[in-house]
Amino acid sequence: MLKELVVNCAPHETRVALLENGTIVEVFIEREDETSIAGNIYKGRVQRVLPGMQAAFVDIGFEQAAFIYVDDVLDTESHKMFTKFEQDQDLETDTDTEDEDGLSMDKQTWKPAPSSDNIIEDLLFEGQEILVQVSKSAIGSKGPRVTTHISLAGRYMVLMPTVDHIGISKRIETEAERTRLRELLLSIRENSFGYILRTQSLGVTADTIKKEMEFLTKTWEEIQNKNQITSAPSLVYKDLTVTFRAVRDLLANEADKLIIDSPVEYERVHQFLRKLLPDVNLSVVLYQGREPIFEAYNIEGDVARALKKKVWLKSGGYIVIEQTEALVAIDVNTGRYVGKHNFDETILKTNLEAVKEIAYQTRLRNIGGIIIIDFIDMKKESHKEKVMTLLNEAMKKDKSQTNILPLTELGLVQMTRKRTRRNLTRTLCEPCFYCNGTGHLLSKKSICHKIYRDLVSEAGDIMGNRFTVKVHPDIAQLLHGREKHLIAALETQFSKPIAIYPEPHYHLEEYHIFESLVK
Missing domain, CATH: 2.40.50.140 (Nucleic acid-binding proteins)
Structure with missing residues (x-):
């Protein structure tokens, strides 16, 4: 198996990818502002x-x-x-x-x-x-x-x-x-x-x-x-930088070759090797291609895909990886895969394919802590044994300490993986400023009904003869369209006109109700 270390050195950031036969299996990122x-x-x-x-x-x-x-x-x-x-x-x-x-x-x-x-x-x-x-x-x-x-x-x-x-x-x-x-x-x-x-x-x-x-x-x-x-x-x-830790710990042990895109770091690596391993001849190559090194080795896209929740399997099934503060849940689904023979074989093939992808993704994303895997329910004990045997074998390739418990009656596997650093998602991402990390927003229809309830609640305290409601443009469009009956009902009930104004800079769930006097 060909193992290579690909190192991308940029101002204030260094990225190291470990490739096995051209496929990224681990990635290490270090930044000056948050080393x-x-x-x-x-x-x-x-x-x-x-x-x-x-x-x-x-x-x-x-x-x-x-x-x-x-x-x-x-x-x-x-x-x-x-x-x-x-x-x-x-x-x-x-x-x-x-x-x-x-x-x-x-x-x-x-x-x-x-x-x-x-x-x-x-x-x-x-x-x-x-x-x-x-x-x-x-x-x-x-x-x-x-x-x-x-x-x-x-x-x-x-x-x-x-x-x-x-x-x-x-x-x-x-x-x-x-x-x-x-x-x-x-x-x-x-x-x-x-x-x-x-x-x-x-x-x-x-x-x-x-x-x-x-x-x-x-x-x-x-x-x-x-x-x-x-x-x-x-x-x-101060401990070594990520580049030199990769040279010390992975080169010649986990990898056969190091490719680096910085002439300055290339020379420093050679000096480091002469000092640390003067008698060992290791392969270190300076990358001089026009295309960025991570793109040339098809790493950039793999890292981007490793940030997504849904991962498709070759058969057409997929796994969903949900990360919470305390644990990670991985759900296995058949997706588009309908099988060729019978339902049990379809489930077994999907679960076996999912096992390999789960082992790969936990290592690539550096998922740690408690991991719960929800396999598709299997009726045959022989099928369950095959899945668990393959899972244990697949996780042996991972250097991080793992502990896998037996499959439960509900088809769940509880596993722990030693958490030593932030996973890839937490390293590269931050909570969504729009949903505050919840992953959900109120539906547009729910927001319209919430506005309706607030207007009913505030109607008795408003002394003006007109309501003005400022909302997100999508909500304004809905209140003027499919949900206009809500506004019409309130205008009839309170005998007051209600004006809806779109505000492009508003959050989808944000709105404000004002009273005004119209002579």
Whole structure:
């Protein structure tokens, strides 16, 4: 399978698309005015401690305060107890997860188990200055989540300076290689820092590991020095841009080639590779075509389609994706597909086709949280098993952690997908200013009847001998046309003329009623 990274660099915006055999499967977008802060390290100040939630708010310099749970606050004594327990048990660490921008990043998914004596009031107090790392960017109305358990990711390893732990990626399955890497790391480690060897470390030499270890250690020393001389709140360390995270985490691991349209960034990528991977020859190409790079690779249209609710299937069926604050609902429909044999086979084929599209769309749109899939009802148990088997297989391609529950009697599947960043819709769109995000407007006929009721309600309080109603032009046309009987009935009832005036700048649901005297 040919995998390519296509990078579009524009002023104040960078877009990275991962293509598999020419089809976009993931897209990452970063803008200067709203850059993801996940991975950044800040010197923050505790704003407020919340004993009832065992959490605290931390000011890191943004309008929204960051949120930290008690489990994310480093406590020296409980940390030592955990470290000894982990070493005794030889626990492994599942390190292959997504970072906050969706790029593959190996970092610890465990946290030191809090002691029963650990309560937030004993660890933090208002006004306290602490060094924190953003583990999850702000999503919607929720502020960023932070932790004091710092991790610095390189290409081959993750440095964890606050814990004494050695971990190996579970994706390295050969026991001999796992043993080699563990012994190699222990032999060259000169401190008590924790390290996790990433999937990319498979087969690498001790010299390569040592160079990256020295680089990450130096980075941590620089962070500590800056922390000593800066005042809170302030940025202490900024993570790599989306382009360089793509180079570090996807190129040569998830992709075979990188195509970029900026000569300046092209040179910077080469410099980055010489510094990070001097011994590896990777394919980086400067795009010089006349057509914009995302259009040349047919990406622009795919991104636009990924913002629509309805997605058509090849057979003629379709799925509808509805996103709410708490969950995402996906509805499967047969649409134009009528099948060739019998009704059960038609339903099965539609559901199977929908499974592949759902797996693709959740990854492309970066849909996270709770996902409810409403498949078309199937009578045969064998058909249900086929659909669930295919769904589980299809979701294995997704790097984000997913959990799929069994099919219910109502034909519903409950699924969770780890939410690490804003989905594509929230990144590129904002609530409709016209409907305020509800997705619905009162029908024109309903608005006419609402005007009628308001006129009846206000008629007794109006002293003038004439009504004037200003409305949207479409409503004016309706009140002068099919709904004119409403106005005629009111004129007869109150013996007063009613003038309807169109106002082009009015919202469809907006109207105003005035009284006037006519001599």
